Amino acid sequence: MTQSDSPSYRGPAAKLRRIVSLVRKETRQIVRDPSSIAIGVVLPVVLILLFGYGLSLDVTNVPVMVVLEDPSPTATAVAAGFVMSPYFNAQLTTSMPQARQRMLARDVDGIVRIRSDFSRQLMLGNATVQVLVRGTDANTARIIQGYAQGAMAQWSVRQAAEGQPIAVVPVTVQDRLWFNAANDSRYFLVPGLIVLIMTLIGALLTSLVMAREWERGTLEALFVTPVKAGEILLGKTIPYFVLGMIGLALCVAGAEFLFHVPLRGSILVLTGVSMLYLLAALGIGLLISSLTRNQFVASQITLLATFLPALMLSGFLFDLRSMPVAVRAITYLMPARYFVALLQTLFLAGDVWPVILPNTLVLAGMAAGLLLLTRRITRKKLD
Amino acid sequence: MIDSIFRILALIRKELLAVLKDPRARFTILVPPMMQCMIFGYAASYDLNDVPYAVLNQDGGPVSYDLLARLDGSGVFRRVADLHREADIATTIDERLALLVIQFPQDFERRIRLGQGANLQVIADGRNSNTAGTATLYVGTVVNAFNSEWLSHNRQSQIGPAIQIDSRAWFNPNLETRWMMIPSLIGTLTMMQTMLLTAMSVAREREQGTFDQLLVTPFRPFEIMAGKAIPSVLIGTVQATSVLLIAQLWFRIPFAGSFATLYAGLGVFLLAAVGIGLFLSSLVSTMQQAMLFSFVAILPFSLLSGLTTPIANMPMILQYFTYINPLRYAIEITQRVYLESASLEMLIPDLWPLAVIATVMLTTASLMFSRRLS
Numbered sequence: 001m002t003q004s005d006s007p008s009y010r011g012p013a014a015k016l017r018r019i020v021s022l023v024r025k026e027t028r029q030i031v032r033d034p035s036s037i038a039i040g041v042v043l044p045v046v047l048i049l050l051f052g053y054g055l056s057l058d059v060t061n062v063p064v065m066v067v068l069e070d071p072s073p074t075a076t077a078v079a080a081g082f083v084m085s086p087y088f089n090a091q092l093t094t095s096m097p098q099a100r101q102r103m104l105a106r107d108v109d110g111i112v113r114i115r116s117d118f119s120r121q122l123m124l125g126n127a128t129v130q131v132l133v134r135g136t137d138a139n140t141a142r143i144i145q146g147y148a149q150g151a152m153a154q155w156s157v158r159q160a161a162e163g164q165p166i167a168v169v170p171v172t173v174q175d176r177l178w179f180n181a182a183n184d185s186r187y188f189l190v191p192g193l194i195v196l197i198m199t200l201i202g203a204l205l206t207s208l209v210m211a212r213e214w215e216r217g218t219l220e221a222l223f224v225t226p227v228k229a230g231e232i233l234l235g236k237t238i239p240y241f242v243l244g245m246i247g248l249a250l251c252v253a254g255a256e257f258l259f260h261v262p263l264r265g266s267i268l269v270l271t272g273v274s275m276l277y278l279l280a281a282l283g284i285g286l287l288i289s290s291l292t293r294n295q296f297v298a299s300q301i302t303l304l305a306t307f308l309p310a311l312m313l314s315g316f317l318f319d320l321r322s323m324p325v326a327v328r329a330i331t332y333l334m335p336a337r338y339f340v341a342l343l344q345t346l347f348l349a350g351d352v353w354p355v356i357l358p359n360t361l362v363l364a365g366m367a368a369g370l371l372l373l374t375r376r377i378t379r380k381k382l383d
Numbered sequence: 384m385i386d387s388i389f390r391i392l393a394l395i396r397k398e399l400l401a402v403l404k405d406p407r408a409r410f411t412i413l414v415p416p417m418m419q420c421m422i423f424g425y426a427a428s429y430d431l432n433d434v435p436y437a438v439l440n441q442d443g444g445p446v447s448y449d450l451l452a453r454l455d456g457s458g459v460f461r462r463v464a465d466l467h468r469e470a471d472i473a474t475t476i477d478e479r480l481a482l483l484v485i486q487f488p489q490d491f492e493r494r495i496r497l498g499q500g501a502n503l504q505v506i507a508d509g510r511n512s513n514t515a516g517t518a519t520l521y522v523g524t525v526v527n528a529f530n531s532e533w534l535s536h537n538r539q540s541q542i543g544p545a546i547q548i549d550s551r552a553w554f555n556p557n558l559e560t561r562w563m564m565i566p567s568l569i570g571t572l573t574m575m576q577t578m579l580l581t582a583m584s585v586a587r588e589r590e591q592g593t594f595d596q597l598l599v600t601p602f603r604p605f606e607i608m609a610g611k612a613i614p615s616v617l618i619g620t621v622q623a624t625s626v627l628l629i630a631q632l633w634f635r636i637p638f639a640g641s642f643a644t645l646y647a648g649l650g651v652f653l654l655a656a657v658g659i660g661l662f663l664s665s666l667v668s669t670m671q672q673a674m675l676f677s678f679v680a681i682l683p684f685s686l687l688s689g690l691t692t693p694i695a696n697m698p699m700i701l702q703y704f705t706y707i708n709p710l711r712y713a714i715e716i717t718q719r720v721y722l723e724s725a726s727l728e729m730l731i732p733d734l735w736p737l738a739v740i741a742t743v744m745l746t747t748a749s750l751m752f753s754r755r756l757s
Contacts, residue, residue, distance in 0.1 A: 034672070034675075035671055035672060035675040038675050038676075038679050039675065039678075039679075042679065043679060043682065046679075046682070046683060047682070050683060050686050050687070050701075051686075053698055053701070054686070054687060054697050054698065054701045055686060055691070055692040055696075055697070056692060056696040056697065057512075057513045057692055057693075057696065058696060059693070059696065060696075078546065103553070104723065104725070104729065105729065106715075106719070109695075122544045122546070123544070124544075125544045125545070126534060126535060126544060126545050126547070127544060127545070127546050127547070128546070128547050128548070128549040129546060129547070129548050129549070130548075130549050130550075130551070131548050131549065131550045131551070132550075132551050132552075132553055133550065133551075133552050133553070134552070134553055134554060134723075135552030135553055135554045135555030135556065135558050135562075135722075136554050136555055136562075136563050136718050136719075136722050136723060137563055137693055138429065138430065138552075138555055138558040138559055138560045138562065138563060139429040139513070139517070139560060140693055141552050141555070141558055142517060142520050142558055143516070143520070145520070145548075145550045145552075146519075146520045146523055148548055148550065149523060149527060149548050149550075152546060152547075152548050155546075156545075156546060157500070160543075164543070165543025165544070166543045166544065166545070166546065167498070167534060167543050167544060167545035168498065168499065168500035169500055169530045169534070169545070170446075170495045170498075170500055170501065170529075170530055170533045170534070171446075171450070171495065171500070171501055171502075171503050171526050171529060171530055171533075172500060172501070172502050172503065172526075173502075173503050173505055173519065173522055173523045173526050174502040174503065174504050174505065175504075175505040175506075175507060175519040175522075176504070176505070176506050176507070177507050177509035177512060177515055177516070177519075178476055178506060178507065178508060178509050179508070179509040179510055180509035180510070180512045180515075181509070183509070183512050183516060184512065185512055185513055185692075187509070187512060188510060188511045188512055188513070208671070208675075212671065294407070295670070295671055295674070296407070296411070296583070296670070296674065297407055297410075297411075299674055299678075300411050300415055303415075304415055304418060304419070308419065308422060309422075312422055312423065312426045312427055313422070313426055315511070317427075317511075317513075317691060318426055318427055318428055318429065319429075319431055319511070319514045321431075321433040321434075321435070321482075322428065322430060322431045322432045322433055323425060323426050323428075324425055326425075327422075327425045327426050341479075344510040344511065345479075345510065348509065348510050349477055349510060350477075352477045352478060354477075354478045355477075355478060355479055
């Protein structure tokens, strides 16, 4: 008697039993396989620590040279204003060639130059201080320029307050950063990290594992058992789904307790939308592996189609509005885009329903569509 | 000696054939780096060219309209709403309708006319604090241009002379992130590929059992190493050149330095990257492990390279780690040669650590191979 002759493999109870044993098999495989541990556990932890402690876009203590070519008291006072500014780590010199050399050697990021005709210009009513920044890193250079403007404006306000005859600039920009008053880049790097980790586990790890089964023919071996295609997919999805949710828990815990990033929205909504994104990522991973059936190609395509977009095309680091139209059009196809909008809002702004609802709907649609498509493709290959 | 060279040449030929005859491998050598180069080139930028903003003008004087006209005419700012109540600010920001709200307080005009100076309130959506900060700095640039003109036209209302800042950026006058990003990709993309390629090629031989066959041939471990390393360096050079061509022909980023210097630096870097690939391959036994190890290694290497966030902003302990990161030096070399026209002599602080990494990695890998032999 073969097992398939017995009716015991029909019915929901048997179905459940098959799925449970598939899940158990898959879980064992994850626990035993160093590669799954590497991507599912080691990488997320490394990423959390790196993003939390290592990466920062906040520019502090900029090393600059202050070149004082004019020995007059006002010029010296202006130079002192820069040396004393908390934004800069300034060194005073009188030689422009020396400052230029330090800049070319990358010892300093900028030069503040007070030219020899500074006092003469000041007598005429309008003097300039030259600020030279190394433009190679444009973002940092812009921030340094802003600091220099601020230091100069503050200096003149202080001088005017002390009764010195210095004109006050007519308009000063007073900025207030909502949701992140201290301007800490961790506030958006750490929540954004969730999208990277979910993508790694959901898409990359799943596509690798599934492609390996195709490559080794173990999936065909499964097909001749009474297990149905849908059950195989479920058996594959559930363990990686759980692994992804563990990744989410790690990230949220890290954000809250290690890095003190506020979670202003509801944790239930956060869990819900993360589940949707994870399902979409799983769908992409399964789809790519079913289509390629080769680990190497699957990993390359998954990286290109999911991980890089999650990093570059999601609004996590780079502003989406400033991308060219063609690239922006692509971002609308990426589930990561909607997830990042949700993450940033839920962590920093709170439950803003006009942002949450449309993004969640798109994410849910994408997850459902991708999973259905995977289901179809896998069944077709079975026949 | 001559025999040894011939043997190495034969291995190189075999290696190149093995890579180039496989359409999948050909695909992964050229297509992903090119696509990544395009994606990074167009998407990876901290510069803004579309900043939606809303205005709450409680002053309504001519100065406020002058400033708004300057913002609207800048080509970057796009006014999406005119607010009338302070309470509208919260909704506008919360629902992401605008990135900035610019508020002119009631006595704005009067204070300026009296020479007391006025504050322009800029409220920014800090969900991505870097974007918000950049947008605020752009407002600052527009305001500064206004300030200089105002100061030179309205001498009579001033209490005294004015001191202004004249800012200039070296090497990248318009401060475009792309100018830094794409030259940096020459090193980044090449490193990902060469490391992976080297590790995979050894792992493939291991998996198929041909590595043991190689070990019983007259090849000495050193020759096997060279035969594995040189083809990867060659392929890496081709990839670096393709990125360099995209940077110059497609993105039209002007090349300030010397090609000879750039390639000299890249050569040392590629040896280091291949050395790491070989070292990884001596640790693994299957292609899958090789792939995963390379991937797990490349993430910290690229995140801690200064590509997306400056090294100077990192905590000291991670800055120490960057000293053993070949990508850090490669990015410095390409940026400095490409944009800052650095000479070979100026690059010595970057070149010697790379040479040390290459030597250590290649020697270790070679030792581990010969240990397998005995």
